[in-house]
Amino acid sequence: MLSKKIVDRINLQINREMYSANLYMAMSARQSETGYLGIANWLMVQYHEEMFHAMKFFNYLIDQSASPVVAKIDAPEITTAEVKKTFEHVLEHEKFVTGSIRELLELAIAEKDYATENLVRWYINEQVEEEKNATEILQNLELLGDNKQALFMINIELGKRVVTIPVDFTNLPPAVTP
Numbered sequence: 238m239l240s241k242k243i244v245d246r247i248n249l250q251i252n253r254e255m256y257s258a259n260l261y262m263a264m265s266a267r268q269s270e271t272g273y274l275g276i277a278n279w280l281m282v283q284y285h286e287e288m289f290h291a292m293k294f295f296n297y298l299i300d301q302s303a304s305p306v307v308a309k310i311d312a313p314e315i316t317t318a319e320v321k322k323t324f325e326h327v328l329e330h331e332k333f334v335t336g337s338i339r340e341l342l343e344l345a346i347a348e349k350d351y352a353t354e355n356l357v358r359w360y361i362n363e364q365v366e367e368e369k370n371a372t373e374i375l376q377n378l379e380l381l382g383d384n385k386q387a388l389f390m391i392n393i394e395l396g397k398r399v400v401t402i403p404v405d406f407t408n409l410p411p412a413v414t415p
């Protein structure tokens with residue numbers, strides 16, 4: 238059985254993952270408006286990844302006979318459609334999420350909650366990937382130069398990204414794994 242502290246903290250994390258999903262959906266809309274449909278595609282795939290992160294925690298609470306809370310999600314703040322600034326924002330946001338996941342892991346360890354610890358370690362690894370993806374895109378922008386030709390190439394490249402995680406969360410078995 239999970240402690241109230243752990244359940245509340247996982248529910249906060251569900252909210253943060255859903256905020257992340259909305260943030261990337263909003264960024265995707267801005268990129269579509271400016272014609273960068275490949276970049277918009279990458280960001281929408283990221284939306285699905287974030288929903289998967291939220292649902293993995295959601296299903297864990299159900300499996301542990303605890304109550305997931307679907308709370309109000311803050312509106313994402315998008316201040317730019319500029320591609321480099323958008324990916325700087327993605328990286329900055331992922332660093333925030335990494336910090337949040339680390340906090341949750343530290344709580345699970347402090348409480349000797351080994352089941353939650355095991356689950357959260359999956360997210361620790363996932364965050365390495367999340368930060369790496371954003372960093373690589375920023376490195377490519379640096380290498381190619383932040384000009385229209387480079388952006389056109391990056392747009393084509395990011396348009397190839399496909400969803401590799403489950404996007405239908407109905408009737409999933411308890412152990413949801415990517």
Ligand code: FEO
Pocket residue numbers: 254257286287290331334367
């Ligand atoms: Fe769910 Fe992008 O971290």
